[in-house]
Amino acid sequence: MRLLIDAGNTRLKWRLDQQGDVVTGGACLFDSRQWLDELSPFGARIESISVSTVISEARRSVLVSQLVDLSGAPISFYWAESLRGGLRNAYSDVEKMGADRWHAMYAAWQQGxxxxxxxxxxxxxxxxxxxxxxxxxxxxxxxxxxxxxxxxxxxxxxxxxxxxxxxxxxxxxxxxxxxxxxxxxxxxxxxxxxxxxxxxxxxxxxxxxxxxxxxxxxxxxxxxxxxxxxxxxxxxxxxxxxxx
Ligand SMILES: Nc1ncnc2c1ncn2[C@@H]1O[C@H](COP(=O)(O)OP(=O)(O)OP(=O)(O)O)[C@@H](O)[C@H]1O
Ligand SMILES: CC(C)(CO)[C@@H](O)C(=O)NCCC(=O)O
Ligand SMILES: [K+]
CATH class of the missing domain: 3.30.420.40 (ATPase, nucleotide binding domain)
Incomplete structure (x- = not known):
């Protein structure tokens, strides 16, 4: 199973999927432990964790330790990029763009x-x-x-x-x-x-x-x-x- 996380400044959204099929998902306030409670029964079966986030480095390290406690699966953070699949970012300094914007654009780009x-x-x-x-x-x-x-x-x-x-x-x-x-x-x-x-x-x-x-x-x-x-x-x- 793959765990996907979108961690914003207010809320954290998650989705657990298996070969593209959604197993479970939800959203809660970033500082609530609701997501951890709901995901803990699946902890041992999570094979990989992918994260899109715009939170501070301090909060990101808290998130990482929570994820490590939840599951031993490898964690990948994905950030904004210059180019992907024909979508070209207007930012010259793409590292400054919030990952959420790039990931949202890429999803919409793939729709049509x-x-x-x-x-x-x-x-x-x-x-x-x-x-x-x-x-x-x-x-x-x-x-x-x-x-x-x-x-x-x-x-x-x-x-x-x-x-x-x-x-x-x-x-x-x-x-x-x-x-x-x-x-x-x-x-x-x-x-x-x-x-x-x-x-x-x-x-x-x-x-x-x-x-x-x-x-x-x-x-x-x-x-x-x-x-x-x-x-x-x-x-x-x-x-x-x-x-x-
Ligand atoms: N149950 C809720 N809890 C908190 N905010 C809510 C809720 N329902 C609606 N909102 C609204 O949603 C906004 C937060 O939206 P969202 O969860 O998409 O933000 P975020 O992804 O955490 O933020 P960002 O990506 O901009 O850092 C709040 O400003 C509030 O107005
Ligand atoms: C603007 C927000 C907070 C929206 O979630 C996020 O995308 C962000 O932190 N962006 C960094 C600045 C930028 O996108 O240019
Ligand atoms: K967001």
Whole structure:
């Protein structure tokens, strides 16, 4: 069995597969031990572990020791690359790109020959554009929903608000409404930009992943939801590495 892990700044996603068939999988907060509890019955049968991660080196060494305790299987970390299977990274310094972005792009690239945008609405929101020829045009990094709300709450003395979910983007008439509606207004702007860029760069599809993907789609993002995009890209790259 092969264990695949996508370790983000907020959550850890895992998938256990055997010859391409999913045995089990899930997602939990990075610092919770839920994933270890769910995987421990399989520990002895795990043959290899592959990881895509954007966490700090300190947290990565914690992750490695947890994985070593779980299973004696070899651990491989996969990072962003310049080129793979016709997909070309726009970064000149590819080591600086988050592995999750590259793995998500690679999964979407393997789905078809048309141009696409990948939106990963996680701790941070990333947007990446790829043409039908496999050229990554570049992308954007924005604060994610929780990050944005947390910074408003922590870094501004007089911004206090309670619930954060609203469907409206009209001008707010209280602090809570101004923050709630501000987020909707910002996301509507993001969606408008994305749609205009897809037209401009002739990208036919928008693929959306991450913890806030459903909310972004509900806010009007015209895309397809692929919750496991990063894990799928990681799985494909790991299979290629095993076959070579
Ligand atoms: N059950 C949940 N627990 C935590 N966050 C959630 C949950 N459901 C939705 N979210 C939202 O998902 C976001 C985190 O998304 P995700 O798990 O994709 O991030 P991540 O992969 O850890 O982050 P990144 O890759 O950007 O470091 C949070 O900002 C939050 O708004
Ligand atoms: C932007 C995040 C946090 C999104 O998970 C991640 O992809 C990352 O840490 N990236 C490094 C910077 C970059 O991609 O240019
Ligand atoms: K992510």
């Amino acid at each position: 020959l048309d141009g696409f945008a990948v939106v990963d609405a996680g701790s941070a929101i990333t947007v990446d554009y790829v043409t039908g020829d496999g050229d990554h045009l570049g992308g954007y990094i924005l604060p994610g929903k929780q990050m944005m709300l947390r910074s408003l709450q922590q870094d501004a003395a007089r911004i206090g608000f309670e619930s954060i979910d609203a469907g409206a983007g009209d001008p707010g008439r209280s602090t809570t409404e101004c923050v709630q509606h501000g987020l909707v207004w910002l996301w509507e702007g993001l969606i408008r930009h994305l749609v205009a860029d897809c037209e401009r760069y002739r990208l036919q599809r928008i693929v959306c992943t991450g913890g806030d993907a459903v909310a972004l789609l509900a806010a009007g993002l015209p895309g397809q939801h692929e919750p496991d995009l990063v894990l799928s890209g990681l799985a494909a790259i790991d299979s290629e590495a095993a076959g070579s």
